[in-house]
Amino acid sequence: MAASRCWRLLPPSRRLSLHTAAEVAVAAPEATASDVAPAREARYPPIVASLTAKSKAARQRRIERWQAQVHAAEAVDEKLRILTKMQFMKYVVYPQSFALNADRWYQGFTKTVFLSGLPPAEPEPVPEPAPDLASLRAAACDCLLQEHSYLRRKRRAHLYREGEAVASPFLGQLVAALVGLLSAHNPTLATAAVDSKRPVHFYWMRGEEIIVSGHRKGRVDALRYQIDDKPHNQIRISKQLPEFVPLDYSVPIEIPVMNCKPDKLPLFKRQYENIIFTGTKTADPYCYGHTQFHLLPDKLKRARLLRRNCGNQIEVVFRANAIASLFAWTGAQAMYQGFWSQADVTRPFVSQGVITDGKYFAFFCYQLNTLALTTQADQNNPRKNLCWGTHSQPLYDTIEDNEVKGFNDDVLLQLVRFLLKRPKEDHSQVLEN
Amino acid sequence: MARNVLYPLYQLGGPQLRVFRTNFFIQLVRPGRAQPEDTVQFRIPMQMTRLDLRNYLQSIYGVPVAAVRTRVQHGSNRKRDHRHVRVKKPDFKVAYVQLAHGQTFTFPDLFPEKPPDTEGSADSDLQDYLLEQEQQRQISDPRRGGVPSWFSL
Numbered sequence: 001m002a003a004s005r006c007w008r009l010l011p012p013s014r015r016l017s018l019h020t021a022a023e024v025a026v027a028a029p030e031a032t033a034s035d036v037a038p039a040r041e042a043r044y045p046p047i048v049a050s051l052t053a054k055s056k057a058a059r060q061r062r063i064e065r066w067q068a069q070v071h072a073a074e075a076v077d078e079k080l081r082i083l084t085k086m087q088f089m090k091y092v093v094y095p096q097s098f099a100l101n102a103d104r105w106y107q108g109f110t111k112t113v114f115l116s117g118l119p120p121a122e123p124e125p126v127p128e129p130a131p132d133l134a135s136l137r138a139a140a141c142d143c144l145l146q147e148h149s150y151l152r153r154k155r156r157a158h159l160y161r162e163g164e165a166v167a168s169p170f171l172g173q174l175v176a177a178l179v180g181l182l183s184a185h186n187p188t189l190a191t192a193a194v195d196s197k198r199p200v201h202f203y204w205m206r207g208e209e210i211i212v213s214g215h216r217k218g219r220v221d222a223l224r225y226q227i228d229d230k231p232h233n234q235i236r237i238s239k240q241l242p243e244f245v246p247l248d249y250s251v252p253i254e255i256p257v258m259n260c261k262p263d264k265l266p267l268f269k270r271q272y273e274n275i276i277f278t279g280t281k282t283a284d285p286y287c288y289g290h291t292q293f294h295l296l297p298d299k300l301k302r303a304r305l306l307r308r309n310c311g312n313q314i315e316v317v318f319r320a321n322a323i324a325s326l327f328a329w330t331g332a333q334a335m336y337q338g339f340w341s342q343a344d345v346t347r348p349f350v351s352q353g354v355i356t357d358g359k360y361f362a363f364f365c366y367q368l369n370t371l372a373l374t375t376q377a378d379q380n381n382p383r384k385n386l387c388w389g390t391h392s393q394p395l396y397d398t399i400e401d402n403e404v405k406g407f408n409d410d411v412l413l414q415l416v417r418f419l420l421k422r423p424k425e426d427h428s429q430v431l432e433n
Numbered sequence: 434m435a436r437n438v439l440y441p442l443y444q445l446g447g448p449q450l451r452v453f454r455t456n457f458f459i460q461l462v463r464p465g466r467a468q469p470e471d472t473v474q475f476r477i478p479m480q481m482t483r484l485d486l487r488n489y490l491q492s493i494y495g496v497p498v499a500a501v502r503t504r505v506q507h508g509s510n511r512k513r514d515h516r517h518v519r520v521k522k523p524d525f526k527v528a529y530v531q532l533a534h535g536q537t538f539t540f541p542d543l544f545p546e547k548p549p550d551t552e553g554s555a556d557s558d559l560q561d562y563l564l565e566q567e568q569q570r571q572i573s574d575p576r577r578g579g580v581p582s583w584f585s586l
Contacts, residue, residue, distance in 0.1 A: 098500075100471070100499055100500055100531050101469075101471070258469065259467055259469075260466070260467040260468055260469055261466075261467075264466075264467075264468055264469055264472065266502065308499065308500075309497045309498060309499050309533035309534070310499050310500075310533065311534075312533075312534065312535060313499070
């Protein structure tokens, strides 16, 4: 303001004329020299909005400056640091949530369409020798019996955690056994990294709200979300899995829209470090995801849900866990490759998930097609993330007298098919060999 | 289980406390903020817990309840009367009940606006006729020119 007042004291025309006169005097011989008249250069710096004013234009300029910083950063670590360094109140999304109809809410938060059943399987070009089902079944039964009947435990399990105390070591041993037995058939598994209870974190923004109270009342603010997940096991590989459907595959199903704020879910806000983490740091070559295994806590077991009239929430629990965990994992994988909401993914990121409570298994496949979930980036974005999933099926009926009764081979076959998935390059290598 | 009643102390092996005619009375209210379709909002007595409310709704009204969340609303103590003494509005407990089996509930519109067209023409004619009759009864002698009847001998 002071600067403009000073300018007004002197008649602007005289200053302009002095400037232009001098320029013309210098430029005249140059102009006469060249045949084509050069374009007039701008004499003043570009007229842009203020940086510090309380206006929408100023806010837009600040946001653009921040986004330009992210675009300019070369290392992925630097990009992630600039995106996550400012801390504000954010919704903490729990994948294993007791909230009712959580899967419909999570679909809205992550822009995911849920499709029942598994994605169409690609036809196998090279007939591989089928893995021996009997040995796999024997290994699975051995793991089950070891935990349920053979092992004598000295200490009783914690209160209300009896199911987890038996199911957790069983799942760990089952994964290790199957990975070991199938690595002969799938060379990616032989070189894959198998994690146990490694944290997976993801931070993103979606949607906007008007701040209700406080010193920022009335202003528009983005809604921020954070997922802090700890899958029981996960398998990471160095090359990406092939996509299930093309990147711009359009599904006629609409994403459910909820009419109220996420607080009604119930979902609570907290402010702490914004972390994006796949399970390892950015320098690790095994940065792409293959399969995650999740164990549901005793709080969400079937008997308890049925007692509380929540019979229709049994499948919801599996779906909500899959959507949230797999979105967080694939999103973190994409951000590790340098993609973010203003630089959307150019190839789909694919991961698989197996969710179990010790007896019932449900299988999910997730394809991340878009990371552009903020209001600004989502305006002309027709892409949606896709999640395929099955209903939960029991692996066995009962375990009596050191024997597994009613073993379900379909569940085991599906597990084997999941673990045998491999990246496309390996196929061509096998063909060459 | 009941208001203003001393609950007997439970000891191991003792009988389950059962209350057959409860002292609790609850109010179904219209939510102030938008709630999901399966959520119903109640004002309940401060001594009632979410377990009590679940049993109340399921046993007395047969409403299947999936989840209950409660909070206590502080009643304002800010207003002061003519003696500058604070006037307290009573505190109350609010419960958000989520219905089971996919049921939904919307608070009904208790005072819908009556559109003028649907008013029966017969009713309005009757009203007009009665008004006219009243006016005719009250009209005095026109020769007096509007002067009231007590202004005379």
